[in-house]
Amino acid sequence: MIEMKNVTKFYDNFRALNCIDLSVEKGEILGLLGPNGAGKTTAMRILTSFIPATSGTATVAGFDVFEDSLEVRRRLGYLPETPPLYPEMTVGSYLNFIGELRELPAKLRRTRIDYVADRIGLLESLPRVIGTLSKGYRQRVGLAQALLHNPEVLILDEPTVGLDPNQIIEIRGLVKDLAQDHTIVLSTHILPEVSMTCGRVVIINEGEIVAVDSVANLEKTVAGKPSWKITFKPGANQNWRETIEKVPDAEIADLVETAGTCEFILRLGSADAFDGLFRKLADMGGIFTEISPVKATLEDVFLKLTSGEERKEAA
Amino acid sequence: MKIFALMKKELQSFFFSPIAYIVFASFLMIVGYLFWVILVSSRVASLEPMLYNAAFILLLASPVLTMRLISEEKKSRTIELLLTSPVSPAEIIAGKFLACFVLYLVLIALTLQYPLILSFYSTEFDLGPVYSGYIGLILIGAAFISLGLFASTLTENQIIAAMISFGGLILFWVFGWAKNVFDNSFGEILGNLSIFDRYAEFLRGVVDSGNVVFFLVFTLIWLFLAARVLESDRWR
Numbered sequence: 001m002i003e004m005k006n007v008t009k010f011y012d013n014f015r016a017l018n019c020i021d022l023s024v025e026k027g028e029i030l031g032l033l034g035p036n037g038a039g040k041t042t043a044m045r046i047l048t049s050f051i052p053a054t055s056g057t058a059t060v061a062g063f064d065v066f067e068d069s070l071e072v073r074r075r076l077g078y079l080p081e082t083p084p085l086y087p088e089m090t091v092g093s094y095l096n097f098i099g100e101l102r103e104l105p106a107k108l109r110r111t112r113i114d115y116v117a118d119r120i121g122l123l124e125s126l127p128r129v130i131g132t133l134s135k136g137y138r139q140r141v142g143l144a145q146a147l148l149h150n151p152e153v154l155i156l157d158e159p160t161v162g163l164d165p166n167q168i169i170e171i172r173g174l175v176k177d178l179a180q181d182h183t184i185v186l187s188t189h190i191l192p193e194v195s196m197t198c199g200r201v202v203i204i205n206e207g208e209i210v211a212v213d214s215v216a217n218l219e220k221t222v223a224g225k226p227s228w229k230i231t232f233k234p235g236a237n238q239n240w241r242e243t244i245e246k247v248p249d250a251e252i253a254d255l256v257e258t259a260g261t262c263e264f265i266l267r268l269g270s271a272d273a274f275d276g277l278f279r280k281l282a283d284m285g286g287i288f289t290e291i292s293p294v295k296a297t298l299e300d301v302f303l304k305l306t307s308g309e310e311r312k313e314a315a
Numbered sequence: 316m317k318i319f320a321l322m323k324k325e326l327q328s329f330f331f332s333p334i335a336y337i338v339f340a341s342f343l344m345i346v347g348y349l350f351w352v353i354l355v356s357s358r359v360a361s362l363e364p365m366l367y368n369a370a371f372i373l374l375l376a377s378p379v380l381t382m383r384l385i386s387e388e389k390k391s392r393t394i395e396l397l398l399t400s401p402v403s404p405a406e407i408i409a410g411k412f413l414a415c416f417v418l419y420l421v422l423i424a425l426t427l428q429y430p431l432i433l434s435f436y437s438t439e440f441d442l443g444p445v446y447s448g449y450i451g452l453i454l455i456g457a458a459f460i461s462l463g464l465f466a467s468t469l470t471e472n473q474i475i476a477a478m479i480s481f482g483g484l485i486l487f488w489v490f491g492w493a494k495n496v497f498d499n500s501f502g503e504i505l506g507n508l509s510i511f512d513r514y515a516e517f518l519r520g521v522v523d524s525g526n527v528v529f530f531l532v533f534t535l536i537w538l539f540l541a542a543r544v545l546e547s548d549r550w551r
Contacts, residue, residue, distance in 0.1 A: 048399045052549065069549075074401045084396035086324070088331035100320030101400040145396070 001026045001153060001183040002047065007056035009042050009207075016042040018207045020056070029179045031198030032187035033298075035306050039207040040187040041081055044155050047185065048078045060153055074103075077151035079159055083142025087131030091122060091141055094130060095148060102149035116144045119174060121167075135162035143171065147178070154178065156186040160193060172197050191298045201298070205306040218301045225249070226271040231263045231290035232281070243280055247273050265294060317402050321410025322417070325384070329418055334383070338376050339422055345372055350429050360437035362430055363518045366448045369426065370455055370514055373419075374488065377456070378480035380418065381463025382473040384411045385545065389471035394548075404545035408538055412464055419456045423449070444520035451517025454530035458510055459484060461537035468544040484510075 002024040009017040017039045024030045032040045045051045046058055049069040057064060063071040086094060092113065099109035117123045120140045125133065130141060139162045146154060159175065160168045175184060175197050188194060194201055195215045203211040203218075211218060234240045240262075244250050249269025256263045268274055282288070329335040346369050353364045385407075388394040397407055430445045459480075466479035491509030493502045506512060510533070513526040 045395075050395055050399050050549065070401055070403070073399055076399065078395075078399045080392065080395045080399075082392045082395075084391075084393040086328065086391075086393060088328055089324070093327070097320060097324045098396075098400075101317055101397075101402055103317070103401065 001028075002030075002058075002060050002185065004043070004047070004058045005056055007043070007046060007053045007058055009039075009046060009051075010054045016207050017046075017053075020204075020207075020209055022202060022209070022212075024183055024185060026183050027179060027181070028200060029175065029184045029186065029198045031194040031201045032185060032204060033189065033191070033194055033201055033302060034187075034204035035189065038204045038306075040204055041157055042207075043204070044078075044157050044185065044187060048076055048155055049073060075152045077146035077149065077154045079142050079146040079154075079156045081157045083138050084145070085130045085138055085141055088129070090127055090129050091117075091133075091144075092126035094141065095126075095144060098145050098148050104149055112148055112150065116147050119147075120144050121170065136164060136167055139163055140167070140171075152183060154182050154184045154186075156184065158188055159186055160188065160190065168193070191302060195298050203302060203305050210305045211301070215298055219295065219298060221301070225251075225267045225269065226274070227265055227267045227294040228274070229263075229290065229292045229294050230266050230288065231261060233261050233287040233289065235260075235285040235287060240281055240284065240286060243284065244277065247277055250277070261289075318406050318410045318413065321402070321407060322414040325411055325414030326417060329380075329414065332383075334379060335418060338379055339425070342369075342372055342376055342422060343425055346426055346429075360433045360440045362433065362445050362448060365429060366452060366518055367515065370452060370511070371488075373422075373452075373456060374459060374484050375481070377419070377459035378463050378466070378477040378484070380415055381460055381467055381480060382477035383467070384415065384464050385467040385541075386471050386473045386476045390473075398545075398549060403542075405542045407545060408464065408468075408542045412460060412538055415460045415464070416457060419460060420453065423452055423456065441520075444518060447520050447522045448518045450522055451514050451526075454517075454527065454534075455510060455514050457534040458530050458537075461534040461541070462487075465537040465541040465544070468541045 002022070004020050004022040007017055007020040007022075008015070020039075020043060022030075022043075032043065034040050042051070046053050047060060047065060049065040049072050052066055057066075059065065060072045061075045063075075065072050086097075089097070095113045095117070096109060099113065104112060113126075114123070117126055120143055122137070122140055122144055125137060125141075130138065133141065139159070143156070143159060146156065156175070160171050163171060172193065175186065178184060179199075186198070198215065200212065200214055201218060202209055211221075213221075232240070241252065244252060244266070247268065249267075250273070251267040253265040253267065254263075268277070278288075278291075346365065349368050350365050354360075357364070385394070388397060398404075430440075430442075434440045434442065462483050463476075463480035466483065467473075467476040469479060470476050487508060487510045489509075490505045491512040493505035494509075494512075496502060497505070507529075510530075513523075513529055516523055516526055
């Protein structure tokens, strides 16, 4: 549905995107993830044919974004970084204007406005003037604008910015529902959002793709040794550290000792060694109050891939 | 269809902001004053001096109406919406132009009270120059708006857009003065570019097809350039 091949974008001498290759299948939700200034917005603007790529090609639904820009724009719903709103208009007249620009016939326009407003929770706000709306509501109007013509492809630049937690959950649900018959590209720097909504993630840093995979696979790649977070009362047993350290490859990290309670992260060479160690410590009179496996999260993936350490090592 | 949607939206914004009202009020106040002063001092039932001055006031007022047309969309980033909708830059420019032009026609229509007053009280009032004068006023308005609209595509700063259109319009006004300075073909070419010399002919009651074509071409050139500038934003 969406294809980017070797896309590079220069702003004067600044390279915003470098040789981006990307493809998104129909019905997929792709998350674009990256720190500020990574090139997420630039990539989206190229896909919406708002700006041209310096080199490389991009197609949406089989149409080139530069050559067949009009066809691309017909099939696209786009929520830019700043919701493009006219503060002096009411929500209803604004959506009606968008419907006219999107070539919806008058009858369909009315039903779509009602349907979309209902889905996004704007039904009551239709007669309100946009300038008087809160940030969250403006964001919703921006989203309604992108959905109005039921486009094949939705490009959402940080769709949940400025929404409160309840709204975020609603919008996430909405985005997931939409994925059944839409192809969605969304950018965000809110990591849980990606884990919850996106089938696949592209991590961009300094204009380059550093990882493309499903959230689960990405988490596996940085997982490293199996780890547990443990809160433990050693009791009379003062040798617990030695007991652990006897296990090959065992590590204790982030140890905090307070009034007879120890909190630490335990890393072992293999998960199998844990059972034996647990029994041994318990037999020695230790009491466990918390044992939870520590999984690598998308956050770790993100930090590892974008913090710069990785690249220094490579160099 | 999309052009009319854009036009309707633009007309709405004109009346939501105080700019249109303020321009209307000050224009009508000045024109009303001029009508009175000129009539009382000359005691001639002619609209020519008033219409001549009205065009100059419109030259000063029209950049205030046109400056926001595209600049504001750029500043508030709503241009991103327009350019990523299935609308061509030419349609955007046409919609904006028509909205401003309709507003201008309403403004001009409000001055029709003065020829009405004259025809009511004067026994020998010649309507010919009034018709041709208003044709000229409509044409020169289209020219003002097109140049102002072009200026507005150049920048996201409304003040700069207004200043560029002031500069441009006043330049096309004073071009005519070259005729008195250079007694050669150069002076003649500059003189032909003068929008006010051509407008003055309409006021004398002459609707010269050359002048009509000049204003139409002048308007279309600036509209064409405005659409190109808007389009070129997509190439950069």
